Structure formats: C-alpha cells, structure tokens
Amino acid sequence: MVDYALRFLIGGLVVSLFAAIDDVLRPKSFAGLFGAAPSIALATLGLAFSKHGGDYVAIEGRSMILGSIALAAYSFVVCQLLIRAEWSALKATLAALAIWLVAAIGLKQFLIG
Structure with missing residues (x-):
C-alpha cells in the first residue's frame, strides 16, 4: 500500500x-x-x-522501451487506416491490435530472447 x-x-x-x-x-x-x-x-x-536494485530496473526500463516501440507501430497503422483507408475508428483500432501484438512479441523475442 x-x-x-x-x-x-x-x-x-x-x-x-x-x-x-x-x-x-x-x-x-x-x-x-x-x-x-x-x-x-x-x-x-x-x-x-x-x-x-539496478538489474531489475534495467529489465523493466528495456521492457518499457520495447512497449513504446510497439505502441508507435500500432499508432502509425491506426493513423494510416483512418486517413488513407478511411476506416472507422473502432475497425482501425481493432485491426491494429494485431500489429501491436506482433511488434511487442517480435521485439521481445528478437532483442531479449
């Protein structure tokens, strides 16, 4: 608490x-x-x-950075779907969740192992 x-x-x-x-x-x-x-x-x-301690914080900080990269990819895809494809906000955000998931898991596997 x-x-x-x-x-x-x-x-x-x-x-x-x-x-x-x-x-x-x-x-x-x-x-x-x-x-x-x-x-x-x-x-x-x-x-x-x-x-x-510092080792734990290093892992947490790295995870936050990787999460922000995945969020940037998600945000980019949502913007593209909204502006270029003229999808609805709900449809674009739900479709881009797959991008976020692939980016987050892919970055973790590629960079952390």
Whole structure:
C-alpha cells in the first residue's frame, strides 16, 4: 500500500513538473509528450530501484522501451487506416491490435530472447 502512495505522490510531482515545462514550450502539440505515462513510469522505476536494485530496473526500463516501440507501430497503422483507408475508428483500432501484438512479441523475442 505504501508503494502505491509513493507512486501516486512521486508521479503527481513529476506530472506537475512536466506540465510546467509544457507551459513554457511551443508548440502546444508537445503536451502529449509530457503526459502522465512518463511520469508514472519514472516513479515506478524509482520505486523498483529502491526495492529490487539496478538489474531489475534495467529489465523493466528495456521492457518499457520495447512497449513504446510497439505502441508507435500500432499508432502509425491506426493513423494510416483512418486517413488513407478511411476506416472507422473502432475497425482501425481493432485491426491494429494485431500489429501491436506482433511488434511487442517480435521485439521481445528478437532483442531479449
């Protein structure tokens, strides 16, 4: 329970810091880069480091990077299906889930083994 409270507090502080940075930067399209997910990830990695050590955090960090690459592939495919193929949002996102799954599993197998 204490881990969740610490994650909440640390994540909230980092989100606030990123929001302050976002207010300074232009264009405002950077707002998504400084959303809650990176803040919560940093808080989670910090707590994992204090509890499990550097080796564990290295594996978790690598997994987060691979997950973000798979999400980028998914997002690209969704955009292409929405804009070029003019699919509905539901149809495009459901179809692109297969891309995300293949990318995530493929990256894990290729890079981690």
